[in-house]
Amino acid sequence: MEQQAGIWQKINKTLGSLKLTLFVFLTLAVFSIIGTLLPQGMTEQDLHERFGPGLGHWIESVGFHDVYRTGWFRFLLLLLCVNLVVCSLQRLPKTLKLIRHEEGDINPDKLLKLSTHVELTTRLPWEETRSRLTRVLSDGFASPKVSLSSDTYTAYAIRGKWSPLMVYVVHSSVLIVLAGALFGSIFGFKGFMQISEGASSDEVILSSGHQQITLPFKVRCDDFDVSFYDTGAPKEFRSDLTVLTNDQPVHRQTIRVNDPMSYEGITFYQSSYGNTLKLAELELSDKAAGISQKMTLRFREAGSIPGTQDRVQLVQYQPDFSRFGPAIGVVLQKHGQQESSGSWILVNMPDFHGNRIENYHVKVLRTEVSQYTGIQVKKDPGVWLVYAGFTAMLIGIGLAYYTSQRKIWVWAAPKGSAQRVVIAGRANKNSLAFEAEFTQLCERFMNDLK
């Protein structure tokens, strides 16, 4: 049993130790460096192409291609939290004692052991000495607690009493930020929407994986606009959005980069833009059968080729297909066949021999293109916790920088015809600045006790 208690004590000590803190800080730094040097989010194939099968496989198994999501990294963050909590629990009682403690028994031997102390004698009368000591201490430092017993005078004053607690404020702020991040990642989502001008959508493609979620309302893009400076650099991206519930407009807002829209806890950010197909007019000809038909199709809608029972659909659009200009992905479903077939049809090269599917040669006569806006969609219920943590962190570090706990003790007693005075002080940090402050205070004492 005793040995077990010993082990527990050891574990407790290690988990709360500063060595562990430094270790975690520096290993987190090293892992982060790996994450910035190695492109993150590479697929298995990319890895094998770039690093060869051996190294690529190794990187993948260790998880360096996605460092910040690996178990390693999460384990280190967890270790940091445990270290913070254990170390704070170990030290807090001592700190609280230091704050409450008022040094009941002040005697000259103890005071002279402190590194900052001064001893002096004065010929002023005993009563005058006492009142001057109290006055200088309260004017020059802080109002003291004075106690008088048979022929000894003691005074104790403290400034920046709560300063040692600031470290704990900073430590808890780190925990709050991490808790907020965790909360947000569990109960929130992040994704992307692509809406053509005039169209509406309620589907969000999540950035993690290829899942989709459906919003409880639809978002319509009424207008999208890019403007440029004279230099050609982009000046502004703007989307006019309308929120629709049951196809009724309920909210209208224009979003720009740096100026998002929030609706029911979900925020929409202007993120990208591009061109997409609205409709196209095709000419499909089958020379052998003597067919040549024209038809107009909307993007992604299917239609029958006039005079036949074959159906075609425009499924994909690329503004620039391998530098051959715009191309439309067309799918043909022949009557009576199980499988459909498709091909990329180049818009600007009507005679290109590859512009055919099965027995049809396909020519694009006309296209109408519309702009789409790319919108980043986010719901993060943990962000307020993160912000609260940020605020606490700044207050904590700020006060830790600007304040320190300083204590001053004064002891005096008559000695023969004169009075003996001992002054001593201690600060929890920044001892040089405190020494200067102490020296200045002692000069005042000496001047006043002349």
Add this chain to the structure above:
Amino acid sequence: MNSSLLLSVTTFAYFGSTALYLSGVVFRLKSVLTIGSLVALATLIIHTVGIGLRWKESYDLGYGHAPLSNLYESLVFAAWAIMLLYLIMEYRTRQRTLGVFPALFAFLAMAYASFSTSVDAKIQPLLPALKSNWLIAHVITCFLGYAAFAVACGISIVYLIKKTNEAGDKPGAMMAMMPEARQLEELNYQLILFGFLWLSLGIITGSVWANSAWGTYWSWDPKETWSLITWLVYAAVLHARTMQGWRGKRAAWLSLVGFGCVLFTYFGVNFLLSGLHSYATQ
């Protein structure tokens, strides 16, 4: 008179100030150090006017933004912040001997901004991503942090030289003028804590800005990550101080490593890694 003239005067004047501080220390002449300080102060004033004028010029061109939007402007601001912090420290500690490194860093930043062909000094219009009031808060806080770390780095170098000198057979007379090792250590700590506060503010303002512009307060972008690495290293420095055996020389070395991270966050990420902060390379 225009801002580029004032800023080139500034560049040369910081070189002069560096030379004066250095000769003051080498030849142990207090009067030369005083002249070095005065030159530094006068240069800082010209520098301030130059930045203000550039701000006005951007309005005259119809762009109207604070001069904090690209690599050139950030370098100019970094030099300004370093000298401002150093001169305040000099005034408060009455120590002129530590001016060599801050003045040198300020000169190098200005020289790099002015003479490098990869740094464009033209006033450019603001990209959509940067059109936010957060820009000023984010850049100023980050660079105050960097400036404090730069001054701390200079002090760490002096500290290490002094320690090595003291350990040798004949302590160099040059170091006699420098403050005591204990005071250097204390100053170093104060500056790092100050820089840590501003770096935290810089990361936090950047994070809040990113959240309001892109919807995510942290995306592991290389710049973000490197600022976190810097933060972690300085956090380690602050914690190491309270540990036996990690004070003094080790802490000074760690502070140099920290400043190395600052430099990488500032330059390395821009040129070697790509990410959200790509506008900072122009």
